[in-house]
Amino acid sequence: MSCNHGYSFRYPETCHFSCNHGYHLYAGSTSRTCRADRTWSGSAARCCPGGYKYYQPSQLCYKAFNQQSDYTSAAATCSSGGGTLAIPRDAGINTFLINLKNAVDSKAWFWFGLTDRDQEGSWVWADGVALGHFNQWGPGRPDNATKNEDCALYWPQKDNKWSDFPCSETSLKFICQVGT
Template identity: 65%
Template structure:
C-alpha cells in the first residue's frame, strides 16, 4: 500500500493497494480515497494465490489439482492444501458445490469432508458438522465394505458425492482464505 499523504488516512488522502508477490487481485479497488465522511471509496482488495480462482459468495479462493501427477490419498491431499495455507475445499452449499464442479476436469476429486472421527457423522475439514446441504449420490454414503470415511466427487455418478477409502489416490480441490 502507498498513500499520497504519508499514511495519514485523512480526507482526502488516496491510497493504492496491490497484492503480494505470488498473488493476484481477485476483487476490490486498487485505488481508494478517504472521503469527507471518513469512509473509503471503493471496496477492499482481495487477493488469491496465483493459480487459484476467487468465488465471491464464499470469499475463498479455490484450486483444482487436475493433473495425473497431482493424484494423492486424502491425507496427502489435505497436507498439500495445508502447505498452501488452506484446507481441502468444503462445498457447504449449492453455490460453492457448483463452482467447484466448474473448476475440475473429468475424474474423481477429494474435497474436505469425512466421518473418520465417528462413523456416519460427517464433518468438514474445519471441524464443522455437515449441515443441511449435501450432494450425495443415491444410496450414499454407505461405508461399503467398512472403512469408507472420506468424501469425493464421483464422476461415474454425475459428480455427486460418495464416501470412499481415504487411502485411494485421486485429484483434489483446495481452498484458501483471501
C-alpha cells in the same frame, strides 16, 4: 496485500493497493480514497494465490489440483498453502467447485474437505463444522461399503454427486480453498 503508502490516511488521501508477490487481483479496487465520513471508496481488493480462482459469495479462493493423492496428503498440500481441502457448504459453492474440477479433468474423482473418520456416520467439514442440511450425496451414499470409506469425493460417473471412499486411496485429485 499491502497499501503502498503505509497505514495512516486522512481525508481525501488515496491508498493504492497491490497483491503480495505470487498473488493476483480477482476482485475489488486497487485504489481507494479516504472519505470525509471515515469510510473508504470502492470495494476492498481480493487477492488469490497464482492458479486459484476467486468465488465472491464465499470470498475464498479455490484451486483444483491436477495431481493424485490420498486424502491426508491432499489436506497437507492445502494446509502448506495456508488453506484446507475445499468445503462445498452450499449449492453455489458446490457448483463452482464442480466447474473448477471439470476444467482440470472432468472424468477424475476429486477429494474435498468432508470426512467421518472421527465417528462413523458423523460427517464433518475440514474446518471442524458438522455437515448440516446441505449435501449432494449420490444414490445410496454414503454407504461405507468397504467399512473404511471415511472421506468424501466428487463422483463424475454420477453427475458429480458426492460419494464416500477410503481415505488411503491415492488415485484421486483434490480441490483446495484459501482465504483472500
